[in-house]
Amino acid sequence: MKAWLVHDWCTPDDMQWADLPLPQPGPGQVRVKVAAAALNFLDTLMIGGRYQERPPLPFAPGVELSGTVDAVGGDTDLALGERVCGLVSYGAFAEYACVDAADLSRVPAAVDLPTAAALPVVYGTAHHALLERGRLEPGQTLLVLAAAGGVGLATVQLGKALGLNVLAAAGGADKCALARQHGAAQAFDSTAPDWVEQVKAATGGRGVDAVLDPVGGDYTAAALRLLAVGGRLLIVGFAAGAIPQIPANRLLLKELSAVGVVWGPWRRQNRTAAAAQMASLFELWQKNAIAPLVSQRRPLREAPAAIADLGARRTTGKILLIPGADQ
Numbered sequence: 001m002k003a004w005l006v007h008d009w010c011t012p013d014d015m016q017w018a019d020l021p022l023p024q025p026g027p028g029q030v031r032v033k034v035a036a037a038a039l040n041f042l043d044t045l046m047i048g049g050r051y052q053e054r055p056p057l058p059f060a061p062g063v064e065l066s067g068t069v070d071a072v073g074g075d076t077d078l079a080l081g082e083r084v085c086g087l088v089s090y091g092a093f094a095e096y097a098c099v100d101a102a103d104l105s106r107v108p109a110a111v112d113l114p115t116a117a118a119l120p121v122v123y124g125t126a127h128h129a130l131l132e133r134g135r136l137e138p139g140q141t142l143l144v145l146a147a148a149g150g151v152g153l154a155t156v157q158l159g160k161a162l163g164l165n166v167l168a169a170a171g172g173a174d175k176c177a178l179a180r181q182h183g184a185a186q187a188f189d190s191t192a193p194d195w196v197e198q199v200k201a202a203t204g205g206r207g208v209d210a211v212l213d214p215v216g217g218d219y220t221a222a223a224l225r226l227l228a229v230g231g232r233l234l235i236v237g238f239a240a241g242a243i244p245q246i247p248a249n250r251l252l253l254k255e256l257s258a259v260g261v262v263w264g265p266w267r268r269q270n271r272t273a274a275a276a277q278m279a280s281l282f283e284l285w286q287k288n289a290i291a292p293l294v295s296q297r298r299p300l301r302e303a304p305a306a307i308a309d310l311g312a313r314r315t316t317g318k319i320l321l322i323p324g325a326d327q
């Protein structure tokens with residue numbers, strides 16, 4: 001089979017397009033014939049050895065996929081031919097991948113199989129942030145930073161579906177328009193020097209009940225300024241690279257909470273709740289209350305260019321890599 005390989009920590013351009021033997025599933029695993037692999041921000045880090053988990057070299061990157069079960073390793077109730085989507089530690093940027101059955105969800109017949117690869121990470125994270133960690137209630141106001149990105153756009157959609165008043169901040173007019181199309185009541189261009197004042201004014205000076213922050217850096221200080229008394233900062237990631245320091249006096253003065261959100265480990269430690277989360281997300285999708293935005297479907301062969309685009313903030317929503325599309 002064809003797969004992308006990282007032989008040594010590198011940039012996307014230095015990955016190698018390799019021929020590998022078909023992987024064999026172990027106990028509790030199935031082999032998935034990949035319909036689509038979805039890109040995630042962590043791919044940009046893992047390839048360079050800058051992610052917290054470093055796979056043994058050489059490895060095929062990619063952590064999120066959909067496809068059909070092609071071989072079964074035993075100790076699982078998944079059967080040959082079933083349609084699935086889910087997570088692997090690495091190895092999704094390939095034509096086939098062996099996956100722990102516990103990390104897969106069945107894809108309903110009405111859902112497009114490649115698009116299902118775009119669901120688990122960003123909507124799972126959004127759900128975990130807004131409900132399990134943020135405990136947001138209908139009618140509350142949420143500000144989503146980097147609102148046109150993968151996690152951001154999923155959170156805008158899910159926030160709207162949950163009855164929140166969603167405000168969005170994103171870099172540029174096009175990204176703001178996209179956030180509005182996907183459910184934001186108002187969107188603010190975060191490249192404008194006065195965007196924080198604009199958001200504050202839009203809330204009548206009160207501020208927002210929660211901020212979803214996948215960016216970090218200077219955005220986190222802005223988020224603290226924009227929170228209303230008793231508000232929650234939902235810390236999701238540091239796409240800007242810099243890990244912000246949070247001044248404790250800011251938390252004290254407005255009785256704010258800074259809340260960490262990390263979906264992957266939560267999912268592994270709470271299998272039943274995580275399965276219920278995926279079921280509820282598929283249900284919302286089938287009611288059109290959420291709809292993953294796939295802004296690009298590219299042949300698997302184009303993974304290096306696609307990953308570079310994601311790292312340079314040139315992408316919106318989710319990007320899919322399709323095996324066999326160029327062969």
Ligand SMILES: NC(=O)c1ccc[n+]([C@@H]2O[C@H](COP(=O)([O-])OP(=O)(O)OC[C@H]3O[C@@H](n4cnc5c(N)ncnc54)[C@H](OP(=O)(O)O)[C@@H]3O)[C@@H](O)[C@H]2O)c1
Pocket residue numbers: 040041042121122125146147148149150151152169170171172175190214215235236237238239240241261262263264310311312313314315316317
């Ligand atoms: N905690 C969790 O469980 C969890 C789960 C999934 C992802 N994450 C993290 O969440 C973050 C976002 O992931 P994603 O998949 O949504 O990524 P994404 O689609 O690439 O979106 C990231 C966005 O961040 C903004 N950004 C600001 N400064 C940036 C910079 N210097 N470089 C790149 N982007 C910058 C950009 O939006 P603008 O142009 O609009 O500013 C960009 O589109 C990542 O840090 C990821 O690791 C965390």
